Structure formats: structure tokens, C-alpha cells
Amino acid sequence: MRIIQIVGSSNSGKTTFIEALVPALKKCGSVAAVKHLAHDRYTVEEGKDTTRYARAGTTFSVGIDDEKAVTIRDTPELTKILEGLCNAGTEYCVIEGFKTIPFPRIVVGDLESNDVVLRDPTPAEVIDHLDTFEEFYTMEGIVRELKRSHPLARAGAILTFNGIVRELTGEERTEYMDFGPEVDAIVEELRCKAEETPGIIGARFYHRKGRLYAGEDITYFAILAEHRQEAFAAMSRAIDDLKSRVHDANH
Incomplete structure (x- = not known):
């Protein structure tokens, strides 16, 4: 689910713009709208x-x-609402407001803002830049995307994993191990490796950044394979590689 955030000063025309944007987005997939x-x-x-x-x-x-x-x-809570929308199969979510959350955003009017992708665009310009907006997924959403983007005729198994990588230190204190800004590239690299494994039909990996959603970083893996054993082998390698990358990044 792509999150398209719209911000602007009061009476800048945000609602009018969203009314024009929604029909254009509906040609690409299902649309929801959330207003702060x-x-x-x-x-x-x-x-x-x-x-x-x-x-x-x-x-x-x-x-x-x-x-x-x-x-x-x-x-x-915005995160809970987004989870429900994603689980319902929503493909695009237009959010008006929530200025303190650092989504890539569209600014309507002359408001000064960070993370700006477009300013006063046309709906057509937004459609041309959809890949630049933040993705948000649940495990259910990841599996749906995997099934939608790969043929299922040869599929014998779908294997999923989600978790927060932690380690135990002195006095059994749990510390969360964080990636830096390179996390998206790492997760995409792991996905590509999984898909190169013989017997793997497709893989969909996603890392949700806790900084955006006032929560913990969490990674979702979903692998579609011809056989269960191939799915387990590819998943094990991806998890081990993820743990190793996180450990190296935090030491």
C-alpha cells in the first residue's frame, strides 16, 4: 500500500486537490483516504x-x-488504521495532514516542509511519481502482493516470517538492534538473493521503519516456492543474513 501524504496550510486547496487525485488513483488500484x-x-x-x-x-x-x-x-492510532486498510486490500492511501510524521509528501500551497516530493502537482504528475512515496505493509498485505505479482500454477508453498531482531546483553537486558538508512537496500538485496534460489517463484520482503510509526522496526518476509523445503532453505538464509547485517551495523 502506497501512502500519499498531502500537507498544506489551512484553505490552501488540499481537499479540492485530493478530490481530483482520488479518481486518477482509482485507475491504478483501490484507494482510501485518512484525514488528521x-x-x-x-x-x-x-x-x-x-x-x-x-x-x-x-x-x-x-x-x-x-x-x-x-x-x-x-x-x-494511525498505524492501526493503516494496518486495517492494508489488510482490507487497499493499494493507495491518501493522508491529509500528520505533518510531524516524516512521510515523503506533497505540499499544496507555500507551506515550508521537509520530505517534499512534489509541490502543487497535477494528479497526472502524482501518478508519474508513485514509486517515490512510502510503502506500508502488513504480513497479510505482503502475501497478497506476492500472489498478485507471481504465477501460482507451480506454487506448492508460501512461507512467511516477521520479527524484530534483538540481542541479549548483560543481565539479560534486551536491546533493539537498529539498521541505518541503508535498510531498504539491504532488504531488497536479500529479496533478490532469495528469488535467485532454484525452486523459488517469488519473494516479497518489507521493512517497516519504527521512526515513522512510533514503534519498533519490523521486517516481513514472504517466499513463494515450488516446494516447502526450498522455501525453508531460502527463508533460513535470508534470516541468517539479516541477523548478520544487523549485528555488524550495531557493533
Whole structure:
């Protein structure tokens, strides 16, 4: 799932631009939109059953009519929302706001900002630059992408792995071992090695950077193979190589 962040000053035209961008993105895949409401509170209609269920403590309260479904969720965390959207099969997520999160972004208007990919672009220019925006995946999303991009006729096994690489030091204290900015290149190198292994049909590796999502760095591996043994062998090599790279980077 690609995250396309839109930022700008109030009344700069962000919403109008997003309204034009969404139809262009829909030609490429499914689209979701998330808006940061800052200090404003989203008002749900008081007295309605869905609101009462939410007030009573439900994790989700959903109202469905013959045209749409409306969900109230009790977790106002961007990462959790993105995980749910990715698991639902969303391919592009347009985010308005969240200026403090360092996504590659589009600026509408004259706002000064870091991580700027485009400023006042047309929707067509955004489509031409989609590869420059941040990817976000869950394990379910990784497996879906793997199946979508490789033939399944010869597939006999899909093997997955996700984890945070740690080590135990003095007094059994767990320390998190961090990659530097080269992590994406390393993970891509490991993926290419896995795909070069005989019997491997395809591999999809992804590293989620904790700095972006106020959490821990986590790596997802998914390997599609003709046989289970080939998948295990390729996965073991990739994990061992990852551990070695992380250890070297932290010592």
C-alpha cells in the first residue's frame, strides 16, 4: 500500500486537490483516504444506536445502510488504521495532514516542509511519481502482493516470517538492534538473493521503519516456492543474513 501524504496550510486547496487525485488513483488500484483532524473532534450524531454502542465501549461500532457502511473505532492510532486498510486490500492511501510524521509528501500551497516530493502537482504528475512515496505493509498485505505479482500454477508453498531482531546483553537486558538508512537496500538485496534460489517463484520482503510509526522496526518476509523445503532453505538464509547485517551495523 502506497501512502500519499498531502500537507498544506489551512484553505490552501488540499481537499479540492485530493478530490481530483482520488479518481486518477482509482485507475491504478483501490484507494482510501485518512484525514488528521488536529485539535478538532469528529462529531458523531448523538442518540443514534451506533454512537451509543461506541459510548458503551465497543472496539468497532458499524452502521450499514443500502449505500454505505460507517464505522466508529476506539483506536485513534494511525498505524492501526493503516494496518486495517492494508489488510482490507487497499493499494493507495491518501493522508491529509500528520505533518510531524516524516512521510515523503506533497505540499499544496507555500507551506515550508521537509520530505517534499512534489509541490502543487497535477494528479497526472502524482501518478508519474508513485514509486517515490512510502510503502506500508502488513504480513497479510505482503502475501497478497506476492500472489498478485507471481504465477501460482507451480506454487506448492508460501512461507512467511516477521520479527524484530534483538540481542541479549548483560543481565539479560534486551536491546533493539537498529539498521541505518541503508535498510531498504539491504532488504531488497536479500529479496533478490532469495528469488535467485532454484525452486523459488517469488519473494516479497518489507521493512517497516519504527521512526515513522512510533514503534519498533519490523521486517516481513514472504517466499513463494515450488516446494516447502526450498522455501525453508531460502527463508533460513535470508534470516541468517539479516541477523548478520544487523549485528555488524550495531557493533
